[in-house]
Amino acid sequence: MINIKEKIAEILVEAMEGLTVEEIKDMIEMPGDSKMGDYAFPCFKLAKTMRKAPPMIAQSIAEKLQGNELFNKVENVNAYVNMFLSRAFFVRELTQSVATEKEMYGSSDIGKGRKIIVEFSSPNIAKPFHIGHIRSTVIGNSIYKIYDFLGYDTVRINHLGDYGTQFGKMIVAYRKWGNEEDVTKEPIKTLLGYYVKFHEEAEQNPSLEDEARDVFSKLENGAAEEVRLWQWFRDESLKEFNRVYQMLGIEFDSFAGESFYSDKMERILNMLKDASLLKESEGAQIVDLEEYNMSPALITKKDGSSLYITRDIAAAVYRKEHYNFEKNLYIVASQQNLHFQQWFKIIDLLGLDWAKDCVHIPFGLVSLEEGTMSTRHGRVVFLEEVLNRAVNQTKEIILEKNVNTDNLDVTAKQVGIGAVIFQELSNSRIKDYVFSWDKVLNFEGETGPYVQYTHARAASVLRNGGDSTIKAISSPEAMDMSYLTGDSAYDLAKLVYRFPDVVMDAGEKYEPSVVTRHIVDIAQSFNKFYHDEHILVENEEEKRAKLLLVFAAKQTIQNGLKLLGMEAPERM
RNA sequence: GCGCCCAUAGCUCAGCUGGAUAGAGUAGCGCACUACGAAUGCGAAGGUCGGGGGUUCGAAUCCCUCUGGGCGCACCA
Numbered sequence: 001m002i003n004i005k006e007k008i009a010e011i012l013v014e015a016m017e018g019l020t021v022e023e024i025k026d027m028i029e030m031p032g033d034s035k036m037g038d039y040a041f042p043c044f045k046l047a048k049t050m051r052k053a054p055p056m057i058a059q060s061i062a063e064k065l066q067g068n069e070l071f072n073k074v075e076n077v078n079a080y081v082n083m084f085l086s087r088a089f090f091v092r093e094l095t096q097s098v099a100t101e102k103e104m105y106g107s108s109d110i111g112k113g114r115k116i117i118v119e120f121s122s123p124n125i126a127k128p129f130h131i132g133h134i135r136s137t138v139i140g141n142s143i144y145k146i147y148d149f150l151g152y153d154t155v156r157i158n159h160l161g162d163y164g165t166q167f168g169k170m171i172v173a174y175r176k177w178g179n180e181e182d183v184t185k186e187p188i189k190t191l192l193g194y195y196v197k198f199h200e201e202a203e204q205n206p207s208l209e210d211e212a213r214d215v216f217s218k219l220e221n222g223a224a225e226e227v228r229l230w231q232w233f234r235d236e237s238l239k240e241f242n243r244v245y246q247m248l249g250i251e252f253d254s255f256a257g258e259s260f261y262s263d264k265m266e267r268i269l270n271m272l273k274d275a276s277l278l279k280e281s282e283g284a285q286i287v288d289l290e291e292y293n294m295s296p297a298l299i300t301k302k303d304g305s306s307l308y309i310t311r312d313i314a315a316a317v318y319r320k321e322h323y324n325f326e327k328n329l330y331i332v333a334s335q336q337n338l339h340f341q342q343w344f345k346i347i348d349l350l351g352l353d354w355a356k357d358c359v360h361i362p363f364g365l366v367s368l369e370e371g372t373m374s375t376r377h378g379r380v381v382f383l384e385e386v387l388n389r390a391v392n393q394t395k396e397i398i399l400e401k402n403v404n405t406d407n408l409d410v411t412a413k414q415v416g417i418g419a420v421i422f423q424e425l426s427n428s429r430i431k432d433y434v435f436s437w438d439k440v441l442n443f444e445g446e447t448g449p450y451v452q453y454t455h456a457r458a459a460s461v462l463r464n465g466g467d468s469t470i471k472a473i474s475s476p477e478a479m480d481m482s483y484l485t486g487d488s489a490y491d492l493a494k495l496v497y498r499f500p501d502v503v504m505d506a507g508e509k510y511e512p513s514v515v516t517r518h519i520v521d522i523a524q525s526f527n528k529f530y531h532d533e534h535i536l537v538e539n540e541e542e543k544r545a546k547l548l549l550v551f552a553a554k555q556t557i558q559n560g561l562k563l564l565g566m567e568a569p570e571r572m
Numbered sequence: 573g574c575g576c577c578c579a580u581a582g583c584u585c586a587g588c589u590g591g592a593u594a595g596a597g598u599a600g601c602g603c604a605c606u607a608c609g610a611a612u613g614c615g616a617a618g619g620u621c622g623g624g625g626g627u628u629c630g631a632a633u634c635c636c637u638c639u640g641g642g643c644g645c646a647c648c649a
Contacts, residue, residue: 029588030588032587045629079592161649165649166648282646286647301646302647308648308649334643337576364643427586432577446584454611454612456609456611517586528613531604531613532613534608536607572611
């Protein structure tokens with residue numbers, strides 16, 4: 001498809017000395033108000049170099065552009081050059097591209113041969129998968145989808161929290177109060193119970209903490225009984241996690257969690273020693289980061305056992321050697337900002353120049369109305385329950401509205417789970433939010449169901465279009481686009497046109513909400529078009545042209561939903 | 573105490589690397605189903621962009637400062 005900004009810049013470059021096409025391109029704006037044109041060029045900055053008043057510069061530029069086939073009108077308003085595209089020409093270009101590229105519309109090959117690792121979800125074994133975990137899981141999955149769509153060679157890693165002192169606690173608790181039958185029957189709830197009980201007891205009896213650390217130390221040294229229990233807890237937990245991943249339609253390329261690096265940490269310790277970075281303090285080994293304005297990083301405890309920072313360093317080194325990534329992304333809560341800053345600095349100090357390629361992508365905190373979520377106090381909302389309730393609610397709505405679906409259960413799942421995902425990806429990552437049932441079960445306004453509904457509605461129109469639809473899509477070049485020059489049709493086309501840029505932008509910012517927002521805009525614009533214009537008209541030429549635009553909108557919404565990790569139902 | 577993040581309509585949030593009159597959704601109010609799906613659309617109303625300085629032709633956006641909130645800061649992850 002033609003790149004309009006570039007085209008404009010190429011024409012303008014002749015009129016402006018000393019500026020490159022790229023620089024001019026960056027100066028071109030797309031006004032929010034279409035009365036001021038489709039593209040605009042502010043001339044204020046040029047005043048100094050060209051030594052002329054901005055309005056005069058605008059006037060001469062406008063004259064240069066007038067008469068070009070790309071534009072319908074070019075005018076000079078308040079030192080802005082406002083450009084109005086030739087609508088028929090534009091809509092033709094656009095709809096042809098979408099009809100040709102279809103499910104690849106918006107994709108790119110800029111990532112070809114470039115490896116990117118996305119670490120996300122990473123729940124703690126033996127603890128429930130609660131609503132706090134949805135963020136890393138869903139945001140990470142979408143970032144993976146976006147990079148995949150941009151042509152990158154992606155690796156999804158679930159860095160399971162399957163190691164550490166918490167397992168010492170779990171094992172101690174199991175031995176004191178647990179039994180095998182309960183764990184097998186309901187693994188996570190039972191294990192959580194042990195964990196909670198452990199902390200209650202430990203308040204009275206602090207020596208339990210030491211006992212737990214001791215047990216973890218044994219586990220790390222390969223003691224048979226400890227390893228057996230740990231393995232069992234891990235297996236049972238994974239079964240339960242996989243059920244949630246399946247509901248969400250999320251997969252991973254690797255489940256190499258923290259335990260995977262158990263035998264790779266000694267090497268890291270040696271590297272740190274060789275670089276003279278290790279220092280003893282209060283019996284523990286630390287890296288002093290004071291001159292970088294950070295608190296010291298604790299590498300090993302006084303009993304010699306490891307901490308997660310060392311595992312993260314070991315994981316990064318392993319990944320560099322095993323995958324040779326170009327970028328290594330961590331979708332982890334903002335609470336861990338300092339942790340990442342610390343160990344990024346440490347690998348930098350180790351002289352590993354790829355430290356700069358490791359990126360922490362933080363997101364805000366989810367809390368409950370009654371306060372911060374706390375696993376050990378049992379104050380959590382289970383993700384599975386949220387998903388199930390959303391699905392049930394959807395079922396009720398479908399039955400109540402008596403709409404036609406192919407399959408009630410499948411559709412309810414697509415819409416209900418989609419609603420939860422969509423809401424999660426609606427706002428900027430970094431914002432904190434308070435979980436509320438009312439909000440997560442509300443399907444009106446800027447929600448997933450709204451976008452999916454719009455998609456289904458477009459699908460319905462295309463079905464009703466029958467043969468005309470097929471002809472429109474198969475030979476888009478044979479269309480009379482003058483039927484698509486009305487404001488609502490044209491506004492829709494402009495939004496569809498921006499989709500590839502939006503995907504790119506979302507990738508650069510690691511921000512799926514950019515895609516979410518944009519498909520809401522497209523849906524709104526489509527619904528307006530739908531109300532303003534009759535699509536299935538008598539005139540075959542007009543009908544086909546309009547169906548082609550409907551197809552372009554529907555396809556773009558679908559591509560966007562896929563990038564969020566959602567389904568795009570044909571009926572709902 | 574130190575560090576990082578957030579603050580825009582009653583509520584939840586957009587606002588692109590500074591650009592023309594700050595936009596959606598939601599709640600409340602008033603409309604529109606004899607056209608292709610009303611989980612929809614349209615209209616009116618709703619703002620000292622947390623306060624104060626500064627840079628600039630131009631600031632919600634950049635800099636400084638204050639206030640309010642969140643998170644983190646040694647043997648958990």
